[in-house]
Amino acid sequence: KNFGIKEALDTLGLKKNNPGTSTGKKWYKASGESIESYSPADGKLIGSVYTTDEKSFNKVVEQSQIAFREWRKWPAPKRGEVVRQIGEALREYKEPLGKLVSYEMGKSYQEGLGEVQEMIDICDFAVGLSRQLHGLTMHSERPNHRMYEQWHPIGTVGIISAFNFPVAVWSWNSMLAWVCGDVCIWKPSEKTPLCSVACQLIVQRVFEKNEVPEGVSGLVNGDYTVGQWLAQNENIPLVSATGSTRMGKAVASAVSGRLGRALLELGGNNAIIVTENANLDIAIRGSLFGAVGTAGQRCTTTRRLIIHESVYNEVKERLSKAYAQLNIGNPLDTQNHVGPLIDKQAVKSYEDALKKIKKEGGTFVIKGGVLSGKGYESGCYVKPAVAEVSNDLDIVQQETFAPILYLIKYKTLEEAIELQNGVKQGLSSAIITSSMYDMERFLSNEGSDCGIANVNIGTSGAEIGGAFGGEKETGGGRESGSDAWKVYMRRQTNTINFGNSLPLAQGIKFDI
Ligand code: UN1
Numbered sequence: 397k398n399f400g401i402k403e404a405l406d407t408l409g410l411k412k413n414n415p416g417t418s419t420g421k422k423w424y425k426a427s428g429e430s431i432e433s434y435s436p437a438d439g440k441l442i443g444s445v446y447t448t449d450e451k452s453f454n455k456v457v458e459q460s461q462i463a464f465r466e467w468r469k470w471p472a473p474k475r476g477e478v479v480r481q482i483g484e485a486l487r488e489y490k491e492p493l494g495k496l497v498s499y500e501m502g503k504s505y506q507e508g509l510g511e512v513q514e515m516i517d518i519c520d521f522a523v524g525l526s527r528q529l530h531g532l533t534m535h536s537e538r539p540n541h542r543m544y545e546q547w548h549p550i551g552t553v554g555i556i557s558a559f560n561f562p563v564a565v566w567s568w569n570s571m572l573a574w575v576c577g578d579v580c581i582w583k584p585s586e587k588t589p590l591c592s593v594a595c596q597l598i599v600q601r602v603f604e605k606n607e608v609p610e611g612v613s614g615l616v617n618g619d620y621t622v623g624q625w626l627a628q629n630e631n632i633p634l635v636s637a638t639g640s641t642r643m644g645k646a647v648a649s650a651v652s653g654r655l656g657r658a659l660l661e662l663g664g665n666n667a668i669i670v671t672e673n674a675n676l677d678i679a680i681r682g683s684l685f686g687a688v689g690t691a692g693q694r695c696t697t698t699r700r701l702i703i704h705e706s707v708y709n710e711v712k713e714r715l716s717k718a719y720a721q722l723n724i725g726n727p728l729d730t731q732n733h734v735g736p737l738i739d740k741q742a743v744k745s746y747e748d749a750l751k752k753i754k755k756e757g758g759t760f761v762i763k764g765g766v767l768s769g770k771g772y773e774s775g776c777y778v779k780p781a782v783a784e785v786s787n788d789l790d791i792v793q794q795e796t797f798a799p800i801l802y803l804i805k806y807k808t809l810e811e812a813i814e815l816q817n818g819v820k821q822g823l824s825s826a827i828i829t830s831s832m833y834d835m836e837r838f839l840s841n842e843g844s845d846c847g848i849a850n851v852n853i854g855t856s857g858a859e860i861g862g863a864f865g866g867e868k869e870t871g872g873g874r875e876s877g878s879d880a881w882k883v884y885m886r887r888q889t890n891t892i893n894f895g896n897s898l899p900l901a902q903g904i905k906f907d908i
Contacts (some may be wrong), residue, residue: 417453464579467577493563494512502735507727544892554581557583559738561638704807727872746798
């Protein structure tokens with residue numbers, strides 16, 4: 397089936413004007429104000445979503461608390477069965493949802509499908525996990541005693557997600573939280589509200605069929621004020637936030653101020669090191685997809701290439717040739733590699749960055765620029781740019797959410813690692829090398845300081861099976877695979893005495 401955009405919207409159950417506040421059963425128009433969602437692909441209005449006001453926000457939180465009392469009692473594998481069915485539903489809706497992601501966010505249709513695939517993958521992962529929420533057992537120092545730990549659900553989880561992965565990031569959080577026995581309230585980016593309504597509708601159908609309590613999946617829409625309500629609400633023990641470092645700092649201080657838990661997945665300034673003996677085919681392909689995929693709007697986007705001086709010129713030339721072959725245009729046209737930026741504001745920060753590169757002394761290898769003319773009417777299309785810079789330039793130190801790649805030359809691996817680590821962010825990193833020594837040093841405790849360190853692949857496109865996240869200004873949180881589920885639960889240590897006396901730990905005597 398080849399869905400047109402209209403058909404995709406209809407299949408997903410989206411209307412022209414959609415309520416944006418939901419308990420998973422009831423939908424509210426709330427304030428009556430709405431966000432209009434325009435496609436960056438063609439500038440057309442896709443539809444609108446009513447925002448959440450404080451009263452309806454509180455209703456969603458209240459309903460989540462009621463739902464939690466029930467949901468936490470469901471056996472975890474039964475909750476897993478519900479998530480399994482969500483995975484099935486997502487398989488069914490993969491094409492229309494992938495198309496909507498592509499059209500509302502601007503990433504290529506291939507990447508839109510890939511994003512829905514990430515959702516399906518995390519559902520499968522969560523189903524297995526629902527039978528593996530393991531705790532440890534310990535030997536007690538006291539006779540006839542036993543110790544073990546249990547993982548219990550924590551309560552309502554607030555999820556703040558960004559425009560660049562408008563559906564997958566929510567699913568990494570919610571699918572894990574649900575099998576863990578938590579309930580969720582999602583505040584999506586105000587730049588991609590329709591994607592959130594589409595997901596909520598898919599989940600709602602599955603929940604109704606399984607008689608899941610109303611409130612297990614809440615949805616609220618609006619700008620940062622709604623995010624603030626989430627961060628400040630004492631009934632929300634965990635807030636998982638993905639987005640800019642600025643947003644993350646605001647969320648972190650609000651959540652920690654009330655001693656809640658924050659899971660932060662913030663900005664990246666990711667580099668690939670290309671060593672003297674690197675397979676350059678891999679280096680070029682990896683850097684290209686890493687730098688221009690999703691038009692440079694992934695938190696894992698490759699922003700810096702740190703290249704050994706002996707292969708520097710060759711990499712630069714081959715990269716220039718590869719850049720010349722890129723097709724930039726409507727993301728729904730599968731011939732195109734690069735779609736638009738999310739909006740004109742993003743175009744403005746891209747242009748500002750180009751100006752700063754020049755002013756601060758960078759040299760362009762490939763000049764960027766905003767595209768105009770036929771097919772580019774939305775004003776959101778830009779040319780991927782490449783510049784030679786010094787790592788300490790102010791602009792290089794920042795995460796510009798656009799396809800701008802910096803080239804930096806190095807002599808020794810120590811220097812390369814220092815450059816790679818020489819930024820405030822710590823999300824993803826990679827080395828392209830054939831040297832076992834270089835690889836191991838890059839992965840060692842003296843190597844990359846990032847949450848993700850890859851060898852002979854790029855910085856983006858992580859699989860869901862690993863823990864995803866990073867250090868320093870990236871926020872320290874881990875989502876998705878491995879044991880990332882633990883942050884969605886509370887750990888309880890239990891000591892059980894099955895004897896008839898009461899010996900005290902540490903050998904303390906307390907007799908009367
Ligand atoms: C993000 O950009 O916020 O590793 C997430 C990747 C994707 C996820 C990116 N799996 O590039």
